[in-house]
Amino acid sequence: MPKKTFFNLPDNKREKLIESAEEEFSRVPLSQASIANIVKAAGIPRGSFYQYFENKEDAFYYLLEAQTNKRKEFFIISLQKNNGDILAAIEDLFCLMLKELGEEDNLNFLKNALMNVTHEIEDVFTKIFTIKDSGKSSLIEIRNMIDKEKLNISDEKEFFHIMQILTSVTFRNLVDKYSRDISDEEALENFMIEMNLLRKGLSK
Amino acid sequence: MPKKTFFNLPDNKREKLIESAEEEFSRVPLSQASIANIVKAAGIPRGSFYQYFENKEDAFYYLLEAQTNKRKEFFIISLQKNNGDILAAIEDLFCLMLKELGEEDNLNFLKNALMNVTHEIEDVFTKIFTIKDSGKSSLIEIRNMIDKEKLNISDEKEFFHIMQILTSVTFRNLVDKYSRDISDEEALENFMIEMNLLRKGLSK
DNA sequence: ATAATAAGTGACACAATGTCATAAGTCAAT
DNA sequence: ATTGACTTATGACATTGTGTCACTTATTAT
Structure with a gap:
């Protein structure tokens, strides 16, 4: 800080x-x-x-966190729109980030962050999904907004791991877009394929 | 190089x-x-x-690649043992790496690599799954060793994405072990939960 | 007005990187 | 053996970067 x-x-x-x-x-x-x-x-x-x-890192993470907080709001709204369907909400978030990354010139910041994702950076992004400090100190647990009935889980622990899986895969797709210089369309197509695989399961 | x-x-x-x-x-x-x-x-x-x-990076990636090649052999054997079951083979690989990371002192090398995974580093590790140069220039396509009948896929493209998903998740679990300082047992338990979620699918 | 506390400043010590002119070594052909 | 072309070795150097510290200036409280 x-x-x-x-x-x-x-x-x-x-x-x-x-x-x-x-x-x-x-x-x-x-x-x-x-x-x-x-x-x-x-x-x-x-x-x-x-x-x-x-030091340099201190400044960097401060800025990164600030940017990430903006995305939180979007995510919450999207989660409501999708009636607590976490996979659908994450798809929306992926699209948003694709759009952001295409637009503003100074958002090379995000690009540089993605191209060098370490666990620290991933952790900052992951905060999107945990707790939201919306304006007046009212804390909303995003966890509670998610409709767990839509998920194939038996306990709370599994829910946590679903979030882990989703973030890993989402990240990897964003990073790929830039490290392999893929078009938005292709990146989205790839991502959707993976999300569907995740939905239905990898094993017969 | x-x-x-x-x-x-x-x-x-x-x-x-x-x-x-x-x-x-x-x-x-x-x-x-x-x-x-x-x-x-x-x-x-x-x-x-x-x-x-x-430069420094050149030396680093050369060493990392050399280490990774050793792990390839293990992976191939494991894949055969498991009759082409890619998920089972990856579980074995995860165990191997846990073991390696616990053992030798100079394998802090691997630890340092994991704690700072960028897409370049991930790419080096991912090579485990692509092509194997075994001794006498005989090339074996790992792809062909995998029993695709065990997977819930309709085409070759989906197969590629399954590999993407599996590497992302495996990595994330290895990184977590060290960034959060988790015991081997717990790390393995977490990993298995996620692999099972992947198998059966996240959605109801 | 004075003291105390906070903020501002830039020269400095130190460490790191990559380069380059020059020295030393190798080796084949005469 | 001598030459010369080529490869390798060397360490001083220019440059850039980091974090610190003694000192100055501003602000606030008494």
Whole structure:
């Protein structure tokens, strides 16, 4: 987490810093990103950066988490629309991310994150499915929104593992799209094939 | 790939270099590994390293690939034992890797690789399932060893996606074991739950 | 006004990377 | 044996990057 000085910053300065960091993390993956570039673009001295963040990673994960939170809202709405059908909701989320990744130029950020998914990064994304902090400290358990009757499970433990499987597969498909430079259509087709295999089971 | 000078090296020198590199990649993940440490341990000048490898990554992937090839043999045997049942064979492979990871000290190498899986690393591991170069240039297609009758698929394309799903899930389980520091027993139990869910399908 | 606390600053020490000019070694042909 | 073409070895160097620290400046409380 950023240090408290970061949150004490005047809005415009903080925003400029965020913007500069996003720019750098959009340019190259985390490992190649340079603090020098960030502070230069933000017009602050090097020492200040360390006043606000522990290090490069701290800044990166803060930004990634912020972006992910936006996607949570979409996911919740989609889950409601689909009457608690988790597989359908995840399909919607996959489409959203395809769309996002095609659109804005500065969303190379997401691309760079996907191309270097480590378990830490995957964990951040996975938070979409756990707990939602919607505005006024009201916590909604997404777990409870999911219609478990639609799933082929006998206990709560199996439900957890279904979520694990779904995230692994969804991720892998997103990563593939970029590492293999596949068209949106093809990526979606691949993903749907896999989702259907998951639905019906791999074994005869 | 290493440069040709690397392969021209006298055996003992090459082996010492390999050993030193493995040591360094066992100490820390790729991003933190230092060429300085490798050349120091191998007793060669810095410039020589670049005579043999393009860079750090080149050396890392070369070593990773070498290790992975060893696991291929095991996988093939296991696939035969299980009469082409791919899910059963993958379960065996998972057990093998758990065992390997528990045993030798220098197999922190594998651990460091797993904790920082990117699509490149996943791709190297995935090669286990594609083509096997067994000793005398005889190529065996693993694909053909798999009994597709046991799978719930209608075409070759779906078969490919089943492999995708299985690798994603297997990986995720291995990574989890180390990122969450789970016991072998628990890791295996989790993995088996997911494999069974995959078998029977997620949806009612 | 003064003290205390927080924030800002940039030079610095240190470590890492990849390159390059030069030295040393190998080997076949004369 | 000598030459010369080619391959390999070497380590100093330029460059870039990280995180720290002593010191300055601003802000807030008393």
